[in-house]
Amino acid sequence: MTSDLQRRKITTVFTAMDADADGFLTESDFVALTDRWLELRGTPDAAVRSVMMGWWATLLAASDLDRDNKVTFDEVLSVVDRLPTMTDVVEATADAMFTVADENADGLVDAGEYRQMIEAWRGVDTDTDTVFPLLDGDGDGRLSRSEFRELWYEFWAGDNAAAPGTLVFGPLA
Template sequence: MKPLLRHRIDATFAHYDVDGNGVIELADFYALANRLLKAFGEPASSERGRELVEAYDGFWDTLVEHCDADRDGLISPREYQEAMVVAFADGGAFDVVFPEVVASLLAIADTNGDGRVDAAEFGVLLKARGLSEAECGLAFTHLDTDGDGAVSVREYVAAVKDYYTNSSQDTPGSWLYPASLQPA
């Protein structure tokens, strides 16, 4: 695996390992969902809140299916590294489940209800994931590939797939987590 792709996978592992205990587990996914709900002021009991949590449950199930080689309910860094490029490059279940997760994320992010996720709304989403204001602006500019002033489900899903499969630093996926562009 090329060093940049390995670094990107390691960076997203760290993002998913919310409690920093060295493994990804279901509690981490609930913590991520709760962090996003809190950032947008959306109660978990609302329809959109429930949809986000259900989407994260589905994504967790898919992640475990593809990454948890020893079936212990925990995903180690090695398991994650070995599975992610194949899972995104080959598609399969990720091509079905991941767009659902993204659709739920963007529905929560669409705080003004206009059916679009503009730069300000997308910034709240990325700040909840730990990006700076400047990184949010850069990411939005590069992910809005059609230049319509919004990030769509299609654009976001394409950027994530690009992030995991393309070792170039000049593609939209390179800006999904701008701080992770260069290996440490």
């Protein structure tokens, strides 16, 4: 059963992804999320579209229990309950998201790339200057793929409010 912290984390992400604020995640919400990201970049990017729409397909398959082609908050929570035993799935989504966030493909996500990722998710300008240093455990100003993977896992499957990964999508609502 999900904890209050996990519910808060998922609320932050779910609200950001629900572009039309209808209380459901649908394919059109992921199209809107993808379009926001591409608009921030100022260029079409087939890789971004492929990753984001692939994530929609995975989320739909894993959580749309009533097969109505939309995902409720409770359906997302049902998947979150299973994530601690699905390390490979969490790591695969982390790797996909890292690849998309790493705009210059240097194998690292810097503070600017991280801000772009968060602003794409949230759909609004977001101050990430206080959050990024908390995520950057070694203080080198960048997140490696392995650092990002750990943070991603802490966010989705963790239940420790003090863990830096709790902030991977920015401050909680």
